[in-house]
Amino acid sequence: MRESAAERHDRLLSLVRERGTARVSDLAAQLGVSPVTARRDVEALAARGLLDRVHGQVSWPAGRGGGERRPAGGAAAAAPGSGPVLGLLAPSATYYFAEVIRGAREAAARAGARLVLRISDYRPEDDRARVESLLAAGAQGLLVAPGRRAPGDRDRYGDWIAGLPVPAVLLERRATPGSALDRLDRVSSDHRHGVVLAVRHLAGLGHRAPLLVARADSPTALAVRSGYAEALGALDLAEPAPVIDSVPSELDPEGFEDAVRALMSAVSSGAATAALVHNDVDAIRIVQRLAELGVRVPGDLALIAYDDEVAALADTPLTAVAPPKRQVGRLATELLVERLARAAGVPPEGAWGPDGPDGEEEPRRHVTLLPRLRVRASCGAVGPEAAGRHT
Known part of the structure; x- marks a missing residue:
């Protein structure tokens, strides 16, 4: 299967992240593409602030962290005047998850963070590779909605998420009680x-x-x-x-x-x-x-x-x-930004320090939001919308 530009960009970012600095010609050879293609990719990534480019060389931007140099949580590595890079794995960018993504994007913008999206197309076997590409793109925290389909997918594909090297919030998904995944923060609808x-x-x-x-x-x-x-x-x-x-x-x-x-x-x-x-x-x-x-x-x-x-x-x-799809995305993002701030020793205003009031680790949170019923004409009862009023 032909490699997409996004996948090639992820590989390029990973190479630069590992090396710190690299020549464009060397990257072309490593990627197996022409120098023209590598140069075009570098220019596109540099324009997005993901790479620094000077005289035929590229380097990992100062302040973004990389490889073993990344501090725990990553928030302290954000460039001055900007927030962290947040990765979002979603099974789809349409229908239900379009609103979840919208809420996450709005919350990220308010926090000064940059949101990077990957789509799994409901293929749980591809989730791990998508998350690894988000990390290669510089994600310092992750919002993860695994692309589950069948009842057994939760246990079959989920354990690796609990071992991620950066803070993660499970998004619109639940975990098997008592499992390693159940110890993560999560925000979901009831x-x-x-x-x-x-x-x-x-x-x-x-x-x-x-x-x-x-x-x-x-x-x-x-x-x-x-x-x-x-x-x-x-x-x-x-x-x-x-x-x-x-x-x-x-x-x-x-x-x-x-x-x-x-x-x-x-x-x-x-x-x-x-x-x-x-x-x-x-x-x-x-x-x-x-x-x-x-x-x-x-x-x-x-x-x-x-x-x-x-x-x-x-x-x-x-x-x-x-x-409450949009609110799920918003609250999950706010929780992730808070976790990153705590890891960097800069807790949100009004919060206890990096730990709780007694010096203990801040407990993880399972936030559950309640759906609403919007009454219209199909059930035979006249609600606000059936009467011509917006809800």
Whole structure:
């Protein structure tokens, strides 16, 4: 596979970081590219402040640290007048994680930090290489959202994150209780609470326990499934039927049609009058297909979507559970910046010193944010947006 420019830049930065100073011609030979390509890469990286370039040579910028010279935490190595370099590993830069990244970017800008992004495309086997490239690019702290898909990915691919050489915050992900990863700082949404909000709202409208239509290909989907069973128990509701497995219509048209038909059958038989659907895109497509089959939302079926990315744009605006994605990114970044400041001996204003009040190490934090329910027309109740007001 042909190496991308970003991957080549990472290798170039790694070489300079290890050596301190290098000739452009030597870098070209090491990278296996032409001198013209190496020179163009060096100019691009120098323009971004990642390298210093003088008379055919490049060097690692003073104050950024490198290799074994980097102080613990890295924040003390930031150039005068600037904050640290923060690395962010995300499984995607679109849909759900676009807002998470936006929140992280805003918090980094307020702290004077520079945010560097890598995308794993939900390939957990590639996460480690992406993080190593962030470190090679000078990241002094890391925000890590592993690209998990299957239930076993958390234990199979996660342990190495706990051994990172710089402070790290786990982003919108949870760890196995008692594991090494569980000792890291983390900021995440409480999806179980989000499911309870949806189920309680539908029950309050007089519906029996809603059916769950959900994917099983992401941590959010798995958390929604787990939270569904807990919500039914907490609200003393009997499970109406097994969860209907949903799949992307563009990847598996037959599987998607099976899910729609199963939901239609439950509605037609009177077994269900309400449903919770993960995610927004699937919910919109399911509503469209149900309409073609003669099932109306909300007339025949009250429906709530999960994620609230595009739910409001459906023909019948969908009531949706909205995880606090932007706030997750913002708070995780603020926590990471604070950790870097403490490691550098410069704790935030109003905080205790580098350690706690008794001289003990500052405890790690697991911050959980609660989703909201945004009521629209699809559940049959009139909320602020259904009445034409913005929430």
